[in-house]
Amino acid sequence: MPPSGPPSSGPAKMCQSCHVRPVGTYRTATQAGPGGQREGAAGLTTHAPQAAQAVTLPATLDEAVAALTAMPAAVPVAGGTDLMTAVNSGQLRPAALVGLGRISExxxxxxxxxxxxxxxxxxxxxxxxxxxxxxxxxxxxxxxxxxxxxxxxxxxxxxxxxxxxxxxxxxxxxxxxxxxxxxxxxxxxxxxxxxxxxxxxxxxxxxxxxxxxxxxxLLHAPQVFLKATGRTGPGRAVASVALVLDPARRGVRCAVGAIAPMPLRPLEAEQWVAQLIDWDNNRAIVPEALTAFGEYVAAACIPDAPPAEDGSVPQLPPAVLHLRRTVAALARRALGRALS
Amino acid sequence: MSNEAATATTTAEAVPAAEPLPHGLGASLPAADSRAKTEGTFPYAADLWAEGLLWAAVLRSPHPHARIVSIDTSHAREMPGVRAVVTHEDVPGSPLHGRGKADRPVFASDVVRHHGESIAAVAADHPDTARMAAAAVIVEYEVLDPVTDPEQAFEAEPLHPDGNLIRHIPLRHGDPDAAGEVVVEGLYRIGRQDPAPIGAEAGLAVPRPDGGVELYLASTDPHTDRDRAAACFGLEPERVKVVVTGVPGATADREDQGFQLPLGLLALKTGCPVKLTATREESFLGHTHRHPTLLRYRHHADAEGKLVKVEAQILLDAGAYADTSAQALAAAVAFACGPYVVPNAFIEGWAVRTNNPPSGHVRGEGAMQVCAAYEAQMDKLAKKLGIEPAEVRLRNVMATGDVLPTGQTVTCPAPVAELLQAVRDFPLPKLPKDAPEDEWLLPGGPEGAGEPGAVRRGVGYGLGMVHMLGAEGADEVSTATVKVQDGVATVLCAAVETGQGFTTLARQIVQETLGIDEVHVAPVDTDQPPAGAGCRGRHTWVSGGAVERAAKMVRTQLLQPLAHKFGMSTELLQITDGKITSYDGVLSTTVTEALDGKELWATAQCRPHPTEPLDGAGQGDAFVGLAFCAIRAVVDVDIEIGSVRVVELAVAQDVGRVLNPTQLAARIEAGVTQGVGIALTENLRTPRGVIRHPDLTGYALPTALDAPDIRIVKLVEERDVVAPFGAKAVSAVPVVASPAAIASAVRAATGRPVNRLPIRPQAAVVTGQ
Incomplete structure (x- = not known):
């Protein structure tokens, strides 16, 4: 089994911070605890680190690549906000880690x-x-x-x-x-x-x-990112819309996130709305075009169900219709804010 | 203890000459452990350690309903580092346990009835090894169709030898033929809330030299947990000891016995200490949830809006095991009409078994679900009659002396009208239109998609009521001991401090009664006499009452010799700041001198007046006391996207007596915020009986940004004469009323019916304007 960690200060130390009496007085087992015992109650984690784990901390991008090439089983880790969730839930057991946090470049x-x-x-x-x-x-x-x-x-x-x-x-x-x-x-x-x-x-x-x-x-023009979530506090997007103006090429580019495995680009809607914008006159647009753009984007990203054999168009489920309405509202608002 | 003592000393030293620290009842005494909790040094169950401990892991069923064909533990046993594997074959005592009724197996043997049911447990020398070994237990299932719709549970094959109907209450009160001029109907659904304690379940089991076992748990009801554990281990209760550790949050029966029992079995089997810390996922799978409820209502009223008759059907989804569903159903049926005078009520309530995760006690259970429904009905009635929603409520509110649909007369203070008027007349929050636009907090939050033009504001009301203490004949007794030595008092009481503030209250009570400022509250274990579960305001009432009686007995012991010496009664002596003085000032001595090196002990019990079970027609004096609250919600709704932000909740509550103002405000704020979760985001979804997203990303709790401004508008202090100190339970009733108030406000903002909680965005969208 893994060797114990840093020199143990012993369980007596642990128990000083416990308001129950020291449980270490029951010496019913003789082997040392795995993973070592660290000081302080707060130092105890549910998931004791695997002692054999190798962590490399390269200082340049090329060193990081070299470390990954040398050990193909290693997993690169930057912020770890997704990776460590997977490790903690037991879904991922990386044999080694290459930490990217010290690569200043x-x-x-x-x-x-x-x-x-x-x-x-x-x-x-x-x-x-x-x-x-x-x-x-x-x-x-x-x-x-x-x-x-x-x-x-x-x-x-x-x-x-x-x-x-x-x-x-x-x-x-x-x-x-x-x-x-x-x-x-x-x-x-x-x-x-x-x-x-x-x-x-x-x-x-x-x-x-x-x-x-x-x-x-660098487009030097208004850009908007709007996100609909389930709560007022931080949360995962139900739908999100990013919209950027490219005045040099007189273009509008828009992407819809969270409703599909990857962001969706409604290219036709972008081209259509770009012609309606009066680029030379303060980027003016008629308000109806905003609404139409929103619906165009939503319909492009969440299409109607294909017609059934008898030619009737099946209704989308209410939750999908609501998602489409949300995308339409986000796209309309995003364009409105970018042009205002 | 060392922590609490250290904190108390440092605080005392830090302010030597300043104003005296607050003490006694009615003062905002700070909690002794608040500093340790803030600094992160307070030890919770997950922080415990014993030399040579093993780690446990529990194998849980991935299916909501399946027959177990075989369980093969041989691979798991052979893994290096694995010390023991236990299954249903290794349970020496009773194979069943359960809170309300012993109907739940320690380990599933032939059938699994819900997703996450325990099947086997492993002890190994490393938590990862234990988890891998648990995964290596090979279970062959014959997957069965789950019954997940409570409406189908009546017709379905019995899921359990006890049958699918856990309880049925057909409440009949008054004239069934009564009819009103106006009738409103509605169908309402309440989702499944998880108590989601901030600290997941954890525990440590240590075998004792005498063949017994000690369980270090964050239990809220240590004696009951001990008795159930002892029955399953086949031991006498004396040989099992539950030691209560720091409790990281409890708004429910927080502990899941499905892991306490494996923990103890593994410790007994291996002879080693065994520790288990649940992951968040296991926590969601293991403990009980709030009852998902389906409610059908019909209210009859006259043209003035006075209620004539209420008919209702209430269906509680109890999940796979009974737990405390019978009690939740009693509360739901008894409070189905709310704090309104209803001469004729016909309420049918059922709690049924399904293959969904088990439901149990979460504060305000039963009462919360019906509150959302009856308040929706009051809104419908107001709309139909063209009366203001607050006005139609005011015409019907209950007062002391009125009769509940259970036939019980309300004898305690019931200042419902006063509460409602207080929140109604409180000034409304200002619109943010004068502030710069980028500072507005719109629905969807900062950096969200909110647009001022699409936001509508709504105001709504919710009136809630809960019962205090256990109902229907439950023996609600608590025992406490007070000791005085060297001018320091110690309280021994098995009432668990869950963060609700019992230890602070106990210190205040002793300070008030004995005039001694330095009071310690001993940690809890089952060597102390039982004090019962910490729920429904029990400990303020019964344990607080027991502490007061014990303190009074100590006071008499202390003063009797002095009084005798001076030939006066003990009532003429008073103790303040450690000094004993007589009414005429002749006698003046200190407590330390009067003690003269003696130790004074006294133990007392508090047992409220008995209640009776509801009879076949749902009638009976089932409740010891009732508490009420009125909440006015102000919400902003983005009517295109359907996002809702609760701007403000104004609370007026019937508290009996304020014992600790800061703590009281904290309890109300916490309850209201839990209510915001039920109203807007918290719903543990279980399609086909399988819990989807058992994590805090998928299960969205309210954050600081979701918590509204909470204005405590009025605390009505009408003392309840039967309660010690006249105080009422305060934590549960804001949970009950706030979801109803928020739904009512969303209804007012959008004109949509809003008949389902949590409110889905598509239900708050206004289309075709």
Missing amino acids: IRGWQYQDGHALLGAGLTHARMGRPDFAALIPALAAASRAAGPPHIRNAGTLGGNIATAAPTGDALPVLAALEATLIIAGPGGARREIPVSHLLAGVELLRAGELIGYVRVP
Whole structure:
């Protein structure tokens, strides 16, 4: 069995902080407790760490890739907000971990010909701050909505992409921005794939590869991220809409999150509404177009059921109809706010 | 104890010359353990440790209904590190246990009746090993169709030898032919709330040299847990001891015996201490939930809005085992009309067995579900008659001397009208329109999708009532001992401090009676005489009463020699700040001097007046006392998305007497917030009997942002003469009334019927405007 941990201060120490009398007086078993005994009642965890676990803490992206290549069974971990939940519930038992928290090169961002190169290790908390919000407002809004403070302090942009949960709040924003991922591979190799390709499974990460950076265009125009949740406090999205304006190309780009395994792009609705906007006149639009856009987006993302054999169109279940109404309201509000 | 003592000393030293610390009844005495709890050093059951302990894991059924063909534990036993595996074959004593009725197997032997039922348990030298070994127990199931719709339970094959009907109460009161000019009807559904204690279940079992076992548990009813455990272990109760550890949250019977019993069995079998800490998932699977309820109502009223008759059918889904469903049904049927005068009532109530997870005591059980329904009916009546919702309620409210549908006369104070007027007349919260728009907290929260143009505000009311203490003839007794030595008093009472503030109250009572400021409350174990379960305001009443009596006996012992010496009665002497003085000031001495090195002990019991079970027509004096509350809810609803934010809840409550203002406010705030959860988000979904999302992401509890502004508008202090100190239970009744008030407010904002709790977003959407 695993060797015991740091020199044990003994169970007597434990019991000083207990208001029951020391239970250690019953010496009915002789073997030492597994996992070692740590000081203080608060130090006791339900899930004692596995003593044999290997943790690597590389300082650069290439070292991290090398560590992953050297030990293919190792799992990279950044914020750990998803990974550790799986470990704690017993669904995942990583043989080794490669911690990405010390790679300073991916914890900030830099500018590159009209784009921002965001490090995958940027936390939601960092992205939520005003200086970042001035650059990419929708991503900042999504980061602020991404959970309670302790999750936002730990969770990262790269982790949000790698987990690819349907409710990942950054994902619709990245889809609407048509972001590109820069993947670090063995031997210093770098390749680029569009974020939608990874989310849709068109291209996958290969063994030893890590998401290094996310390249996002700087559009210098209003962007909106709206999210409907079940409660007022932080919660998983029932539906979310990210909408960005691209005034240089006179385009509107919109992505709907949480209602499908990956963010959905209503391309026809985007093109249709972009022509209705008077780009030269303060981006004016008739209010009816907002409503129509919302419904266009909702119908594109949540289509009617296919007609039955007798030609009748079956009704969608009430919960799905409500979801469609929610998406329509979010898309309408998002466009309205972006153009106001 | 060391913690509490240390905290008390530091606090005393920190403020040496400042104002004296609050003491006695009516003062806001802080809890002795609050500092340790805030700093995270307070030890809960999950923090306990014993040298050489083993870790337990429980194998639970993945199916809601299945026949067990075989259980093969050989692979699990052979795993390195595994010390014992127990199944139904290893239960030496009674194979069945249960709170209300012993109908639940310790381990399923032939049939599993709900998702999460225990089948086997493993002790190993590492928690991971234990879990893996539990997963390696091979169980062959023959999966059966689950009965998950309580309406089908009547017709279904019996799920249990005891049958599917757990209790039926056909309450008949008054004239069945009475009819009103106005009739309103409704069908209501209440979801399944989980008590979701902040700390999941945990425990430590330590074998004793005499062949018995000690269980370190966060139990709220240690003696009953001990008796049941002893019966299952085949031991005399004296050889099983339950030691109560820190309780991390209890709004219900928090403990799941389905893991206490395996823990003890494993400790007895291995001879080693065994620890188990449940994961959040196991916690959801293991403990009991609030009864999902289906209610059908018909209210008859005259043209003035006075109620003439109420007809109702109430169906409680008890889940797979009876637990306390019979008691919940009694409360549901008795309070089916609410705190209103109803001359004629015909209420049929059933609690039925299904393959859903078992339901049990969660505070306000029975009363909460009916409150949501009868208040919805009052709203319908108001709409139909064109009267203000508050007004139609006011025309019907109950007062002292009125008769409940059970035939019991309300003898305690029942200031319902006063409560309702207080919340109605309280100024409404301002609209945020003068504040900058980005500071508005709209439905959906900050960074949410809320849009001011789509938000409608609504105001609604809820009047709730609960009974205090056990009902229908339950023996509600508690015993307490008070000891005084060297000017320090100690209280020994097996009433468990669950965070409800009993230890603080006990200290206040002793301070008040004996004039001694330094009072300690000893930790609880079953070597002390029983004090019963901590629910329905029991401990304030019976344990508080017992502490007061014991303290008074000590006082008499202390003062008798002095009084005798000076030839006066003990009533003429008083104790303040550790000094004894006579009424005329002639005598002045200190408690320490009067004690003269002696130790004074006294033990007393408190037993309220007896009650009787409801008879075949649901009639009987079943309740010791009643508590009431009125809540006005103000909500904002985004009528396009259906998101709801509770802006403010104004509470007026009948409390009898305020014993500790801070603690009282905290209890009301906690209860109201639990009610917000029932109203809006908390619903443990079990499609086909399987619990979906047993975690705190899928099961959304209210957060700080969901908690509304809670305004305690009025606390009516009309003392209940039969209760010690005249105080009433305060925790449960806000839970009962707040969901009804919120639903009523959403109804007012949207015009939608809102007949289901929690309120789904699609039920709060206004379409086609």
